[in-house]
Amino acid sequence: MMPTAVERKALSEALGHLNENMRTMSELAVLAIRKAAQSLDKGHRRDSEEVFTLDQEIYGLKQKVEQSCIELIALYAPVASDLRTITASLEITTDLDRIGRYSRDIAEAAEKLRGMSRESLGKIGNLTRMADMTIQMIETSVNAFTQRQADPVRDIVRTDDAIDALHDEVFQELVEKMTDQSVSPRVGAQYILINRYFERLADHAVNIGLDVIYMITAQRPAKVKRQNGDARPPPTPAPPPPAPSSA
Amino acid sequence: MKLDRDGRRRIFNWVVSGLCFLCVVVALVPLGSLLYTAFLNGSHILSISFLISPENPVGICVPGNCSAGGIGPAIYATIVVVGIAALISIPVGVLSGIYLSEYGRGRLGRVISFFTDVMTGTPSIVVGLFAFAVFVYIDRAHAFSALDGSVALAIIMVPTVTRTTEEGLRLVPNSLREGAYALGIPRYRAVLQIVLSTGRSIIITGAVLAVMRASGEVAPLLVTTLFSPQGFTGLGSPAGLLGPVIFFYATGASPLLVRAAWGASLLLILAMLGISLAARIALRNRFK
Amino acid sequence: MQAAVPLGHNDENHDGAPFKMVVENLSAFYGTKKAVSGVSLGFRERTVTAIIGPSGCGKSTLIRCLNRMHEVVPGGHIDGQVLLDGADIYTQDPVSVRRRIGMVFQKPNPFPTMSVYDNVAAGLRLNGVRKRSLLDAAVTKGLKQAALWDEVKDNPYGPGIRLSGGQQQRLCIARALAIEPEVILMDEPCSALDPIATAKIEDLIFDLQKTYTVVIVTHNMQQAARVAEYTAFMYLGELIEYDRTKKIFEQPAQKLTENYITGRFG
Numbered sequence: 172m173m174p175t176a177v178e179r180k181a182l183s184e185a186l187g188h189l190n191e192n193m194r195t196m197s198e199l200a201v202l203a204i205r206k207a208a209q210s211l212d213k214g215h216r217r218d219s220e221e222v223f224t225l226d227q228e229i230y231g232l233k234q235k236v237e238q239s240c241i242e243l244i245a246l247y248a249p250v251a252s253d254l255r256t257i258t259a260s261l262e263i264t265t266d267l268d269r270i271g272r273y274s275r276d277i278a279e280a281a282e283k284l285r286g287m288s289r290e291s292l293g294k295i296g297n298l299t300r301m302a303d304m305t306i307q308m309i310e311t312s313v314n315a316f317t318q319r320q321a322d323p324v325r326d327i328v329r330t331d332d333a334i335d336a337l338h339d340e341v342f343q344e345l346v347e348k349m350t351d352q353s354v355s356p357r358v359g360a361q362y363i364l365i366n367r368y369f370e371r372l373a374d375h376a377v378n379i380g381l382d383v384i385y386m387i388t389a390q391r392p393a394k395v396k397r398q399n400g401d402a403r404p405p406p407t408p409a410p411p412p413p414a415p416s417s418a
Numbered sequence: 419m420k421l422d423r424d425g426r427r428r429i430f431n432w433v434v435s436g437l438c439f440l441c442v443v444v445a446l447v448p449l450g451s452l453l454y455t456a457f458l459n460g461s462h463i464l465s466i467s468f469l470i471s472p473e474n475p476v477g478i479c480v481p482g483n484c485s486a487g488g489i490g491p492a493i494y495a496t497i498v499v500v501g502i503a504a505l506i507s508i509p510v511g512v513l514s515g516i517y518l519s520e521y522g523r524g525r526l527g528r529v530i531s532f533f534t535d536v537m538t539g540t541p542s543i544v545v546g547l548f549a550f551a552v553f554v555y556i557d558r559a560h561a562f563s564a565l566d567g568s569v570a571l572a573i574i575m576v577p578t579v580t581r582t583t584e585e586g587l588r589l590v591p592n593s594l595r596e597g598a599y600a601l602g603i604p605r606y607r608a609v610l611q612i613v614l615s616t617g618r619s620i621i622i623t624g625a626v627l628a629v630m631r632a633s634g635e636v637a638p639l640l641v642t643t644l645f646s647p648q649g650f651t652g653l654g655s656p657a658g659l660l661g662p663v664i665f666f667y668a669t670g671a672s673p674l675l676v677r678a679a680w681g682a683s684l685l686l687i688l689a690m691l692g693i694s695l696a697a698r699i700a701l702r703n704r705f706k
Numbered sequence: 707m708q709a710a711v712p713l714g715h716n717d718e719n720h721d722g723a724p725f726k727m728v729v730e731n732l733s734a735f736y737g738t739k740k741a742v743s744g745v746s747l748g749f750r751e752r753t754v755t756a757i758i759g760p761s762g763c764g765k766s767t768l769i770r771c772l773n774r775m776h777e778v779v780p781g782g783h784i785d786g787q788v789l790l791d792g793a794d795i796y797t798q799d800p801v802s803v804r805r806r807i808g809m810v811f812q813k814p815n816p817f818p819t820m821s822v823y824d825n826v827a828a829g830l831r832l833n834g835v836r837k838r839s840l841l842d843a844a845v846t847k848g849l850k851q852a853a854l855w856d857e858v859k860d861n862p863y864g865p866g867i868r869l870s871g872g873q874q875q876r877l878c879i880a881r882a883l884a885i886e887p888e889v890i891l892m893d894e895p896c897s898a899l900d901p902i903a904t905a906k907i908e909d910l911i912f913d914l915q916k917t918y919t920v921v922i923v924t925h926n927m928q929q930a931a932r933v934a935e936y937t938a939f940m941y942l943g944e945l946i947e948y949d950r951t952k953k954i955f956e957q958p959a960q961k962l963t964e965n966y967i968t969g970r971f972g
Contacts (some may be wrong), residue, residue, distance in 0.1 A: 173760075182969070226932055248928060250955050251964045355909025389957030523780065591817040597878070599778055601829035602805030611832060615819050688719060 203274035210281040222278035229271035259386035312379040324380030338370040460680035492663040503571035515583020537577040546638025564657040567643035575628040584622025586617040636661035666673020726751040726919040732786035741767040743943040756934035773807040787894035808882035808911040814874035829885040848884035874902025892922040
């Protein structure tokens with residue numbers, strides 16, 4: 172049977188709840204990464220603790236969202252845009268959870284660094300840049316998701332390549348600075364971890380962006396990760412065909 | 419006594435049911451009374467010889483014996499004349515019914531349908547006179563004849579058969595016709611072999627009804643077959659069928675004749691009942 | 707509402723089987739009332755194509771045009787062409803067309819005065835086949851293909867109407883198959899049946915497509931997904947979209963299609 176009016180109404184309501192939860196989760200994830208960066212920058216314990224709390228909340232929401240997605244599929248056999256929204260949400264919820272997780276990891280590292288010498292951070296300027304770029308990527312992806320817009324994330328893979336390049340630079344810089352003793356190994360080790368976390372965060376932002384493109388256009392552009400030594404960025408996916416036209 | 423809505427409804431139900439039952443009883447009373455009277459008056463004259471005896475119709479007194487004879491000849495004449503009428507009218511009626519139901523949705527069909535209804539309502543005496551007039555025109559010498567009677571009865575029977583055939587076929591669901599067409603069966607075959615056989619019970623009932631009605635006719639026969647004490651004396655000669663026999667004997671002088679009339683009436687009634695029952699039983703098996 | 711450009715026999719990207727039947731700009735009328743309007747699409751050989759759409763969209767009328775049953779209704783006529791193996795069926799004798807294109811209806815319609823055997827043999831018998839051995843072979847084959855053989859083999863001379871609804875429908879399918887058509891049309895064959903009977907018939911359709919070209923009208927999207935490789939969506943007499951079922955399921959090209967299959971229609 173095509174969905175009856177009653178089923179449609181129930182499904183629409185349930186989708187509404189799902190979207191609300193996703194929106195909340197998105198906001199929390201963005202807040203988490205911001206707080207984590209802040210904690211790293213200013214070194215307040217309060218910020219780190221907020222991040223820990225946020226991560227817990229995000230995890231709780233993830234479980235809720237997973238459960239309701241499965242229920243929706245089982246009960247309503249959704250099709251077309253409904254189906255894509257639900258499957259994309261399932262994937263994105265995982266990415267948002269990882270964002271929360273890495274934010275927590277960054278906050279933990281910040282705590283460890285609190286006791287140590289801080290001024291060295293300023294010498295690793297690129298790390299700050301990485302943080303800023305990553306946060307921006309996350310925000311762009313998340314906004315694209317909540318606004319249901321594919322355009323802002325169309326080039327997201329390219330942005331990720333920039334971050335990957337930056338990650339390599341920072342890594343090199345840290346290794347040098349630890350070798351020439353301008354940064355202590357303890358501090359350097361934490362920074363290497365933090366560098367890695369930001370790179371992973373950026374990957375998750377890319378995933379979210381690609382899921383948004385799928386949700387809206389049903390296209391799945393290839394997520395080509397840059398191979399070792401290959402300086403060329405992968406080809407940007409062709410712009411998807413126009414979205415379903417209105418009657 | 420508390421008469422709530424439910425209680426009132428129940429009482430009302432009973433009252434109406436009772437009234438309906440009463441009406442049925444009232445309707446059946448004449449039939450019952452008829453059977454009773456006929457039985458009372460005619461049963462003791464019914465005997466094998468009465469029914470079969472081919473000669474000496476009642477009323478002719480053989481010296482020394484005034485009670486011999488029977489209505490055998492009349493029965494035979496009725497069977498022959500009505501039989502011929504059926505042979506004419508049933509095919510005509512069934513084919514007309516098929517036409518009206520399957521092919522005649524247009525103007526012509528509606529016209530035929532209208533006149534069929536008119537003919538159903540035509541008084542049978544008028545039909546008889548018409549048949550007589552036609553025979554006078556064609557073959558004056560044989561104007562009063564068994565054949566004439568057959569023709570008259572056939573004209574009376576056709577509208578009934580047509581009507582019931584048409585109704586019966588209309589009752590066949592269209593989905594069956596479509597199923598047949600979808601198999602690539604030509605239309606005439608679909609009609610003749612599928613539609614007709616599905617509606618056959620109603621058609622047979624219609625034919626039986628027509629025959630029964632014809633068997634009991636009196637007025638049209640009086641002006642076509644006239645009368646003959648010998649029953650059936652040839653197609654071109656007058657004949658004495660059961661209906662007219664009852665008429666003449668009932669108004670006859672001798673009480674023997676009157677009693678014979680009662681016997682013939684009872685026979686006729688029992689024959690009608692018998693045929694109806696037989697048809698019903700035969701067709702019931704078909705349904706299952 | 708914008709005009710649709712359905713992917714159909716004009717679309718070269720679909721490298722499926724060749725087209726068994728092609729509908730060219732077909733319009734169907736009941737008297738002056740237009741029920742189907744300028745429909746063009748193709749049905750591929752040995753595949754199942756589903757036609758979906760809301761009530762009154764013309765899908766039943768369309769399918770009845772495919773075996774010239776539409777003209778049986780008083781006032782029914784068409785414009786356009788329906789090609790079977792390249793030849794327009796409207797220039798041929800309708801009776802022989804219907805022997806090549808069989809049909810199964812929404813409500814099972816076995817002939818009530820006939821036994822199971824006679825029902826299945828009816829198509830052959832009433833087309834002149836008399837030889838007992840031929841009839842036996844065809845009836846057996848038809849019943850087996852319709853997955854009814856096991857249930858009636860002990861008593862094939864029992865009355866056809868004594869079977870259950872699902873069995874009756876399979877009987878009608880067997881009857882249609884016995885005359886060995888090339889195309890089988892099904893007008894909502896399962897809508898009068900319970901879910902188990904429906905499942906049996908869907909299994910049957912899945913098997914039938916190995917031998918026959920099947921076109922099925924359904925108002926059940928899941929059913930279309932289960933049995934049909936291609937789906938056509940109709941609305942108000944027009945063909946809105948025609949594509950592989952999977953594509954329509956996941957990403958319909960037309961907003962109207964999307965609204966229908968997600969239930970957003972009024």
